[in-house]
Amino acid sequence: MTNINIYCLFNEHDALHGVYSSIKAVHRDALKICNRGISGVFVRSEGGVEKANIAFLRTLFKGEMDKKVKYISDYGEVTILKTGLRE
Secondary structure: OOOEEEEEOOOOOOOOOEEEHHHHHHHHHHHHHHHHOOOOOOOEEEOOEEEOOOHHHHHHHHOOOOOEEEOOOOEEEEEEEEEEEEO
C-alpha cells in the first residue's frame, strides 16, 4: 500500500487556498501569503512558537496524520493541514 501525504493550505478566513503533495511547495506558498507586516513568519503548534522553516515543519509533521499547523505574522495567518489518501 502506498502512503500519499496531502497538504491543504487555508488562508486567514479558513478558505481553501490550495492542495499540495509537496511539503516544500506548501511551505513556500504559506510564507508568501502570510509574510505581511514588519515581523517575520512564525509557526505555532502544540510545542510553542518558532521561526518558520522547512526543517521545523518536517519535524512537526513526521509520522503524524490529520495535524494542523498555523503560520502567523503581524497581519497574516494561514493553516496547513497534513492528511493522506485513505482507501
